[in-house]
Amino acid sequence: MLKKKVAFYTMGCKLNYAETSTIARKFSNLYYQHVSFKSYADIYVINSCSVTKNAEMELKHIVRSAMNKNSEAIIVAIGCYAQLNPKEVSSIIGVDIVLGNEEKFKIIDYLNRDKENKYYANFLSKRTYYSSFSIGDRTRSFLKIQDGCDYKCSYCIIPMLRxxxxxxxxxxxxxxIRFLFNQGVKEIVLTGVNIGDYGKNIYGENRRLYTFFDLIQAIDQIQEKGRIRLSSIEPNLLKNECIEFLSKSKHFVPHFHIPLQSGSNDILGKMHRRYIRELYQEKVKKIRCLMPDAYIGSDIIVGYPGETHKHFLETYHFLKKLEISSLHIFTYSARPNTKSSAMQENVSKKIQWKRNKILRILSNKKYRFFCKKQIFTKKTVLFEKNNHNKKYLYGYTENYIRIKMPLNLYNSYTTYENTLQDVLITKVDKDGIMIAEPIN
Structure with missing residues (x-):
């Protein structure tokens, strides 16, 4: 029997990558041949994102790209944008099936149905949970530990979709985790929508049985060797007891991504965030006290409705003093049915772009400053697959510094791929990548 060729494309967050990998494993090798999305395929599956309007526009471009490779292919759009607006997604030329965040895990069933309907997206209840992890397509694995969100941030559409x-x-x-480490995975990233809220509704239970602190303590007792990394965690849910425990952990690496969104308490209030900037500052100081070399990344939204020049300056000066390592800057994008979308005090695109640029410059300075402090320190690097540049090996240190190491007679690509190696960081290049040399 001739196998059908199937290809996958993931947009958006680490959680989407974990779920795409899980969905891909449903396509048995007995009946399907997995190919690159850049190749000819009979079925293209696109896991969509809806955090910003740009992500929705990108979906149309990806669909066109698939059609250019095979105009007769079946194109399946799944995930958050499919959940948000299945009718609109189904109207995109080339899209054959649209599956929401519950239906996407039953993709084989829908592919085998008669195409009476084109789209399916039901409301997700707290009883619906699908285990997911990625394996095989990247050096590290993304493991889903939690889904959905009970927070009601005024700009965020994710609780409606998840x-x-x-x-x-x-x-x-x-x-x-044991399975992944025993399969040769060297690093696992714990991911979810709101991982610090872990413990709610385990298999439909309404009472809180466990906490995030309970989880990380249990994980650290695993005997298998490997690194564990946290994805984004809310500052109000990153308890001091967690920071203290993580600073002494044998598995968890010193890397935090803590979204701030604004350095103005006025704007944080409008966003319905559950903290003030002083709490955020305390968390950063606590981490720096216990883990001086820890990487601390943050998310910032610029141009939120009502953000004045004074509010932006508050954010800028707050961030400038804060001992964080880098910033991920988002330009505010109104999402349908959110409270912020009804606000009238919109910031012009020109001012949004200017504020975004200013914070990107600040982020670059902070990252280079953080990197320079690591020069002549010993780190452990997880080296990745080298698909592009044959002159260097690339990887990340435990504290999330991008490293490259020159290939020479003493360190071949095949020896180092997917291994943890001790290195000495020697300098930072013009692109902000640290250069290292092997210690052994």
Whole structure:
């Protein structure tokens, strides 16, 4: 029997990558041949994102790209944008099936149906949970521990698309971590929509049985060797007891991504965030006290409705003093049915772009300053697959510094791929990548 060729494309967050990989494994090698999205395929599956309007526009471009490779292919759009607006997605020329965030895990069933309907997207309840992890396509693995969100940030559409906060059981998380490490994975990233809220609605339970602190303590007792990295965690949910525990952990690496969104308490209030900037500052100081070399990344939204020049300056000067390592800057994008979309005090695109540029410059300065402090320190690097440049090996240190090491007679690509190696950081190049040399 001739196997059908199937290709996958993931937009957006680490959680989407974990779920795409899980969905891809449903396409049995007995009946399907997995190919690159850049290749000819019979079926193209696109896991969509809806955090910003740009992500929705990008979906149309990706669909066209698939059609250019095979105009007769079946194109399936799945994920958050499919959940948000299935009718609109189904109207994109080339899209054959649209599956929301619950239906996407039953993709094989929908492919085998008669195409009476084109789109399917039901409301996600707290009883719906699908275990997911990525494996095989990247050096590190993304492991989903939680889904959904009970927070009501005024700009965020994700709770509408992902449903209420719900969690994987500790037992299953530990089983999956052991499985991944035993498969040769060297690093696992714990991901979810709001991982610090872990413990809610484990298999439909309404009472809180566990906390995020319970989870990380259980994970750290695993005997298998490997690194564990946290994805984004809310500052109000990153408890001091967690920071203290992580600073002494044998598995967890010193890397934090803590969204701030604004350095103005007025704007944080309008955003319905659950903290003030002083709490954020305390968390950063706590981490720096216990883990001086920890990488601390942050998210910032510029141009939020009502953000005046004074508000922006508050954010800029607050960030300038803050001992963080880098910033991920988003330009505010109104999402349908959110409270902020009804606000009238819109900031012009020109001012939004200018503020974004100013913070990107600040972020670059902070990252280079952080990197220079690491020169002549010993780190452990997880080296990646080298698909492009044969002159260097690339990877990340435990504290998330991008490293490149020259290939020479003493360190071949095949020896170092997907291995943890001790290196000495020697300098930073013009692109902000640290250069290292092997210690052994």
């Amino acid at each position: 449903g209420e906060s719900r969690s994987e059981s500790i037992e299953n998380i530990l089983k999956n």
